Amino acid sequence: MIRYIVCIWMLSGPAIAQEAVAHFVSDVAIAPTDIVVRSTTDIGVLTPALDAFVGIYPDISITYEQWGSNALYADSRAACDGQIPAADAVLSSGVHQMVDLVNRACAHPYTSDITRGLSTARVWRNELWGITLEPAVIIYNSALVPAEDAPHTRFALLDLMRRAESPYRGKIATYDVEASGLGFLFAFMDSLEATTFGGLLEGFARTNAVATCCSAEIIDGVAKGEYLIAYNVLGSYLSSTPRKNIGVIHPEDYTLLLSRAYMIPQTATNKVGAAILLDFLLSPQGQDILAAGNLVQRRDDDATLLSESAQRTIPIDPKLLVAMDRHRRSRFVGQWRSTFGALPEGGFLSAP
Amino acid sequence: MPAVDQPSKLAQRSLLSRVMIGVLSLLAIGGCIVSLAAFAYGKNAARQSYDRLLVGAANDIAESINIIDGAAIADIPVSAFGLLSLALDDRIAYAVRGPDGALLTGYETALPPEGAARRQADPFYYDSTLQGEPSRFVTVVRRFSERDYSGTVSVTVGQTLRARNAMAIDLTKGALVITGLAGIALILSAYLVIRSAMRPLERMANELLARDPYDLTPMQADGPAEVAVMTDAMNRFMQRLDRQIGAMKHLISDTAHQLRTPVAAIRAQAELAIEDDTEHQPQRLERLLRRTRSLGNLLDQMLSRALVIHRTDNAPPEPVDLRDIALQVLDECDPELLAPGVEVDLIITDAPVIVMADEVSVTEAGKNMLTNALQHGKAPIRIGVSTSPLQSELWVEDAGKGPGHDILSRIGGRFERSAASQGNSAGLGLSIVHAVAEAFNGSVNMGTTETGFRVTLTLPSQNEDNT
Numbered sequence: 180m181i182r183y184i185v186c187i188w189m190l191s192g193p194a195i196a197q198e199a200v201a202h203f204v205s206d207v208a209i210a211p212t213d214i215v216v217r218s219t220t221d222i223g224v225l226t227p228a229l230d231a232f233v234g235i236y237p238d239i240s241i242t243y244e245q246w247g248s249n250a251l252y253a254d255s256r257a258a259c260d261g262q263i264p265a266a267d268a269v270l271s272s273g274v275h276q277m278v279d280l281v282n283r284a285c286a287h288p289y290t291s292d293i294t295r296g297l298s299t300a301r302v303w304r305n306e307l308w309g310i311t312l313e314p315a316v317i318i319y320n321s322a323l324v325p326a327e328d329a330p331h332t333r334f335a336l337l338d339l340m341r342r343a344e345s346p347y348r349g350k351i352a353t354y355d356v357e358a359s360g361l362g363f364l365f366a367f368m369d370s371l372e373a374t375t376f377g378g379l380l381e382g383f384a385r386t387n388a389v390a391t392c393c394s395a396e397i398i399d400g401v402a403k404g405e406y407l408i409a410y411n412v413l414g415s416y417l418s419s420t421p422r423k424n425i426g427v428i429h430p431e432d433y434t435l436l437l438s439r440a441y442m443i444p445q446t447a448t449n450k451v452g453a454a455i456l457l458d459f460l461l462s463p464q465g466q467d468i469l470a471a472g473n474l475v476q477r478r479d480d481d482a483t484l485l486s487e488s489a490q491r492t493i494p495i496d497p498k499l500l501v502a503m504d505r506h507r508r509s510r511f512v513g514q515w516r517s518t519f520g521a522l523p524e525g526g527f528l529s530a531p
Numbered sequence: 532m533p534a535v536d537q538p539s540k541l542a543q544r545s546l547l548s549r550v551m552i553g554v555l556s557l558l559a560i561g562g563c564i565v566s567l568a569a570f571a572y573g574k575n576a577a578r579q580s581y582d583r584l585l586v587g588a589a590n591d592i593a594e595s596i597n598i599i600d601g602a603a604i605a606d607i608p609v610s611a612f613g614l615l616s617l618a619l620d621d622r623i624a625y626a627v628r629g630p631d632g633a634l635l636t637g638y639e640t641a642l643p644p645e646g647a648a649r650r651q652a653d654p655f656y657y658d659s660t661l662q663g664e665p666s667r668f669v670t671v672v673r674r675f676s677e678r679d680y681s682g683t684v685s686v687t688v689g690q691t692l693r694a695r696n697a698m699a700i701d702l703t704k705g706a707l708v709i710t711g712l713a714g715i716a717l718i719l720s721a722y723l724v725i726r727s728a729m730r731p732l733e734r735m736a737n738e739l740l741a742r743d744p745y746d747l748t749p750m751q752a753d754g755p756a757e758v759a760v761m762t763d764a765m766n767r768f769m770q771r772l773d774r775q776i777g778a779m780k781h782l783i784s785d786t787a788h789q790l791r792t793p794v795a796a797i798r799a800q801a802e803l804a805i806e807d808d809t810e811h812q813p814q815r816l817e818r819l820l821r822r823t824r825s826l827g828n829l830l831d832q833m834l835s836r837a838l839v840i841h842r843t844d845n846a847p848p849e850p851v852d853l854r855d856i857a858l859q860v861l862d863e864c865d866p867e868l869l870a871p872g873v874e875v876d877l878i879i880t881d882a883p884v885i886v887m888a889d890e891v892s893v894t895e896a897g898k899n900m901l902t903n904a905l906q907h908g909k910a911p912i913r914i915g916v917s918t919s920p921l922q923s924e925l926w927v928e929d930a931g932k933g934p935g936h937d938i939l940s941r942i943g944g945r946f947e948r949s950a951a952s953q954g955n956s957a958g959l960g961l962s963i964v965h966a967v968a969e970a971f972n973g974s975v976n977m978g979t980t981e982t983g984f985r986v987t988l989t990l991p992s993q994n995e996d997n998t
Contacts, residue, residue, distance in 0.1 A: 282622050283638075284662030304620045371609055497616040497623050504607045505636040506627075 199245040203229045205237035213240045214452035217255075218270040219248045219361070220439065221395075224415060228468045232459050239452050248273035248360030252280070258446055259285035265444040268453040270310065272413070273360030275367070275499040277440035281307045282500060287443040289454045293461045300494040301438050309438025309495050310460050311474040313415040314429055315365050319408045320401050321426040332432045333375045336410065340382030350407040351388040352400055356515050358392035361437070365411040367502045367511060368435055368493055375432070379410075384518040401425055413437065415473045436476065436492040546732075547725055554721045558714050565710045566703070573702030577695040578667075581618060585669045586654045588614045589688040592625065593673040596686075601679035603629060605636050611688075618694030624661050624668075625689070630682030641687040643670045664691045731758040747773040771844055778840040785833060789959075793826045829959070832899065836963045839892045843970030846889045850993055853884040853893075853916045853925050860897035861914060870905040878915035884923045886990040888971040893925070893988070896967040899960030900927040900986050907934070908984065918992060922973075926987040933977065933984030964988055 201222045204211060211233075218225070222245055229241055244266070246254065251271055258265035259280065271277050280286060286306035294308060301309030317336065319329055330336035339347060354362020370376040382388075389406065391397060394416040400406040402422045417427060441460065443453045459465045469475045493499075501507055591611035596603050605627045615623050626641035628634055644657060654671045668689035675681060731754035738750060749766040753759075800822055804815035861877055886893075897914075904912050908929025917924045961975070964986070968975045973990035 282624075284622065284664070299619065304622070496619075497621075498609055498612045500623060501607050501609050501612050504605070506605045507607045507636075510604070510606060 197244040197246050197250075201226075201243045201245075203233045203241040203243060205233040205240070208233070208237045208240060211238050211240040212449060212452055213242055214267040214449045214456060215242045215244065216268045216270060216453075216456070217244045217246050217251055217266040219246055219251055219272045220270060221245065221416070224472055224474065227472055228460060228465060231464070231468055232456060235459065236455060239455065241456070248276065249358075252276040252360065255280050255285060255442075255444065256283075258444055259283060261446060264448070265446040267443070267447045267449040268456060269442045269444060270439055271360070271442075272437060272439050273364060274309075274438065274440045274493060274495055275364050275502040276360055277307055277442055278303065278495060278497065278499040279503045280442060282497065285442075285445050287445050287447060287450050289443060289450075289457065291454070291458050293458045297461065300492050300496070303495045303497075306442065307495055308441045308457060308461065310441045310457075311415070311437070311439040311469055312476045312492070313413055313437045313439070313474055314476055315411045315435040315437065316414040316417075317408065317410055317428040317430055318398070318401050318412050318417065319426045319428070320404055320406070320424055322424045323404050324407050324426070329426060329428060330408070330430075331428055332430055333373070333379065334432065336408070337375065337378050337382050339408075340386045340388075345386055347386055347407055349387045349389065350405075351383065351386055351410065352397050352406040352408075353383070353388060353390055353410040354397070354412075355390035355392050355519070357512055358390075361413065362390075362392075362411070363508075363511075364437075364493065364499075364502060365435060366515065368491075369411070370511065372433060372435070372491060380514065380518045388519070390515075390519045398422070398425070411435075414476075417473070431489060433489045433491050436490055438492060438495060439474075440495055547729055550725050551718075551722060554718065554725075558717060562710060562714060566707055569706035569710070570699065570703045573699040573706070574695075576702055577698035580698070581690070581695045582656060582667065582669065584614050584617055585656075585667065585688055585690060586671065588612070588625075589654065589669050589671040589686045592627065592688065593671050593684070593686045596627065596673060596675075596684055598675060598677045598680040603627070603635055603675065603680060603684050605686075607636070615688070615690060618690055620693045621691040622661055622664065622666075623688070623690055624666070626685075626687045628685045628687070630684070632685075635684070637687075641668065641689050643668065643685065643687050659689065661689060661691055666691045667695070728755075731755060735762065747776070774844055775841070778837065778844075782833065782837045789829060789833065790826070793822060793829065797822045797826065832959045832963065835895045835899075836959065836966065839895050839963055839966050839970075842889050842892050843966065846891070848887040848889060848971060850885045851888045851890045851893060853886060853918075853923055853990075854879045856890065856893050856897055857914050857916050857925060859894050860901055863894070864898055864901045864905070870910075873905060873910045873912060875901070875905075876911060876913040876915075878913055880916060880918060882918070884916050884918040885993045886923050886971070886973075887993045888967075888973075888990055892967045892970065893990075896964040896988055897925055897927075899963050900925075900988065903927075903960050903986070904929045907931075913982075921992055922989050923992045924987050924989050926985050928980065928983050928985040930983040933979055961986075 197217070199222055203226075222243055225243070229243060233240060248271055251269065252273060254263070255265070255269055255276075257263050269277070269280075281304060286304075288305045290305045294302060294305065297308060317330060321329075328339060330339055339345070340351070354365065356363040356366050366376075369379070383390075391400075394413055397406065397409045397412055398416060401409050402425055414427065414429075417425065441457055443450050443457070447453055460469070466475055470477055588611040591608050591614065592605060595606040595608050595611075597606065598604075607625075612623070615621070624638045624641040626634055626637035626639070640661060643655065654669050656667065656669050658665065659668055660666055666689045668687055670685050670687045672683045672685050674683050735750070735754065735758065747769045749769065750762050754762065797819060800815060800819045804812055804819060807815055857877060857879055861875060901912075901914055904927045909931035910929070912927070912929045914927050915925075917926070964975050967973070968988055968990070971990050973988060976985075976987040976989060978985060
């Protein structure tokens with residue numbers, strides 16, 4: 180099979196919010212119908228799955244646009260109001276934003292045998308489906324962090340940060356909650372899951388932790404030794420660019436599991452194609468391909484020796500709407516900001 | 532007789548099906564009413580329970596509002612949305628609004644009707660839509676009177692109706708399943724009960740079908756009361772049929788028996804008349820005439836007896852005045868013809884003498900009594916009526932001594948006639964009187980009185996007050 184991938188990197192172009200575009204077409208395709216997928220997922224991560232899809236359905240081609248989660252949310256809101264043409268499918272790691280879009284009646288319902296097989300935590304109203312299952316992990320530079328220092332729980336991380344003369348000062352990184360929808364979601368879920376969150380913020384403040392926007396940036400920083408430890412990194416991004424000196428820890432107190440949410444916009448033009456793609460991604464074959472790319476963590480994975488109770492899937496349900504509340508958000512961000520200081524350059528302000 | 536079988540079975544089946552249709556339609560109507568009631572109940576129950584969730588969430592949010600630097604800030608608790616997400620698939624809208632109605636946080640779509648929340652009781656429920664989907668909302672109000680903030684903050688929470696409708700349908704379904712099962716049980720038991728209730732009818736029909744067509748003996752009447760009535764009526768009908776068939780048989784056999792001799796005699800006389808010489812002929816012809824007349828009388832009596840028996844079975848008894856009958860008898864008998872020169876006295880009362888009987892039958896009986904007296908008795912002959920509160924009498928009396936004891940004891944039978952060959956027919960006449968007496972619960976008495984021999988037809992009196 181030959182595939183044609185065209186990558187166009189938009190370097191900090193504020194007018195056009197998508198970061199990259201790729202086309203997936205089968206080599207035997209004759210006049211395929213196109214579906215536009217807008218996603219926060221890196222193209223490289225999803226390429227095997229999309230290649231397999233156009234191989235099976237040669238009459239469908241995919242235009243895959245990569246977006247930042249906040250920009251994608253704003254774009255989908257505008258499309259829902261009919262201001263701009265909608266994508267045919269939206270796949271975002273900003274699950275709370277997707278729940279909000281569904282709550283605003285921006286989604287088109289769809290059911291099939293495959294979607295009915297999903298657990299209730301991974302589907303809402305038959306309009307929003309959790310495609311992946313990815314852990315939020317702690318990574319560290321295994322060359323620079325001694326094995327006994329590697330924090331296997333949040334409590335260990337707290338202890339590490341409380342040391343008087345910490346070598347980790349200014350060397351701990353995490354997502355910026357304002358720049359990254361995903362970072363906000365993780366931090367918000369942390370604040371709900373356990374009381375350790377207040378301690379973590381205090382620790383981050385004490386060690387002058389760095390809040391930055393993007394997964395790739397954080398991973399690169401850890402690999403280069405710029406950061407020693409990064410907290411709440413999406414584990415799936417590690418597999419796309421394997422590095423030898425990065426150690427991965429699934430926190431043993433609890434590990435958040437993110438299910439990227441897939442939605443067919445109400446105003447989509449090719450809902451049928453989007454539904455076929457959804458069924459493919461949720462099918463055993465699609466899930467196998469995603470699992471191979473570390474996008475679906477299987478229960479029986481040897482890599483994660485976590486107990487059931489430590490695996491906390493972020494459920495796709497209306498409770499996530501709290502994360503979108505204006506007051507709650509401004510309180511949360513205010514608390515965050517008081518820890519990390521001003522908004523860094525190039526970050527996106529998100530709207531509820 | 533398959534042609535007769537078919538409709539009887541059909542009628543029987545249609546009775547069962549008719550009752551079943553009645554039961555079914557009753558159940559159908561009841562089922563409809565129960566369904567409607569169950570749906571109304573289910574809807575109400577769902578509304579109440581989900582309204583509680585709604586107001587719980589609204590109160591949760593209202594509790595979380597704090598005044599910070601002169602502004603009302605809500606710290607929306609996850610538990611509020613946890614409550615709302617118990618309605619698994621329902622979309623949510625909420626709004627926290629300040630004293631001026633300005634949106635503090637939440638969705639613009641959750642907007643209570645203008646001014647209503649302030650007028651109405653707290654919490655205030657209303658129905659509206661969320662992006663075109665019917666929804667239920669509640670607004671609760673929290674009043675603040677802080678140093679730097681005073682006024683009311685309203686919290687509106689709304690939800691689409693999917694879970695409510697699903698619950699209402701669930702409750703309805705549950706009720707309907709139970710109702711349906713009860714209905715099926717009712718239909719089944721109704722069918723069995725009706726079947727068993729109809730069994731005596733079926734048995735009767737089978738018994739009738741199995742019966743010899745000439746068997747007119749009564750049927751067993753051991754079924755339930757309703758069937759016993761039918762069996763009883765049928766038995767009475769069969770008895771009547773039996774009597775009529777008997778009467779017909781008797782008439783035929785009497786006719787054969789009684790006509791054979793006179794007809795043979797007439798034939799003999801006629802033959803003699805033809806063969807004899809001319810001077811004897813007038814004498815022969817006169818005998819022939821007498822024989823013929825006597826045959827005529829005999830025929831009259833036989834037919835009148837048949838008539839009486841037929842009428843007593845078929846004509847319902849009605850009030851009859853015996854005085855009218857005595858007059859009519861005298862009128863129709865024409866004593867001059869039977870016994871020239873004999874006087875007949877009529878002795879009747881002033882007051883009417885009413886009995887329940889058939890006029891024609893009693894008149895026939897009277898005529899026979901008078902004819903007997905005219906033919907066999909001695910003048911003077913009297914016909915009369917007498918009455919008492921219990922019974923009334925029609926009697927005929929002559930001055931003779933009456934027949935001998937041996938004849939008297941045998942008299943009244945059908946073939947008992949003193950001399951059939953001579954054309955007399957007193958026996959047959961008296962048997963008519965007996966038949967009439969029997970038919971109307973009366974009796975016939977014969978006996979000598981001071982003035983002669985009297986034949987009395989006694990019938991129960993019918994007091995005018997009773998009629």
